[in-house]
Amino acid sequence: xxxxxxxxxxxxxxxxxxxxxxxxxxxxxxxxxxxxxxxxxxxxxxxxxxxxxxxxxxxxxxxxxxxxxxxxxxxxxxxxxxxxxxxxxxxxxxxxxxxxxxxxxxxxxxxxxxxxx
Numbered sequence: 001x002x003x004x005x006x007x008x009x010x011x012x013x014x015x016x017x018x019x020x021x022x023x024x025x026x027x028x029x030x031x032x033x034x035x036x037x038x039x040x041x042x043x044x045x046x047x048x049x050x051x052x053x054x055x056x057x058x059x060x061x062x063x064x065x066x067x068x069x070x071x072x073x074x075x076x077x078x079x080x081x082x083x084x085x086x087x088x089x090x091x092x093x094x095x096x097x098x099x100x101x102x103x104x105x106x107x108x109x110x111x112x113x114x115x116x117x
Contacts, residue, residue: 015067016067019066019067019070023066023070025066025069025070025098026063026066026067026070029062029063029066029098030063033059033062033102033105034059037055037056037059037105040055040109040112040113041055044112044113044116047112051112051115054108054112055105055108055109055112057108058101058104058105058108058109059105061101061104061105062098062101062102062105064101065094065097065098065100065101066098066101068094068097069091069094069095069097069098072090072091072094073091073094076090076091
């Protein structure tokens with residue numbers, strides 16, 4: 001049973017590695033927003049534990065939604081390479097999840113910054 005969980009963990013790491021190396025959108029979020037988050041943490045120090053947790057949570061939420069968006073797009077492109085309105089809408093909806101996560105990060109950073117100035 002432990003071997004089964006370990007194999008699942010290895011697949012998850014491989015998926016993350018693939019996304020970082022091959023998915024431009026994920027790489028852009030990972031490094032670009034990662035730099036913004038790191039700079040924000042540096043500039044807003046000292047942070048309370050809650051502030052730090054919310055900033056990191058918002059960043060991880062962006063990464064999670066971007067992974068889901070990329071995986072959905074890859075699967076849909078493979079299953080139906082031709083243009084299809086329903087698939088376009090599905091992709092747009094997945095992209096909107098990433099947008100909402102990004103807006104959440106901006107909101108968190110705004111609230112934290114406001115409380116420090």
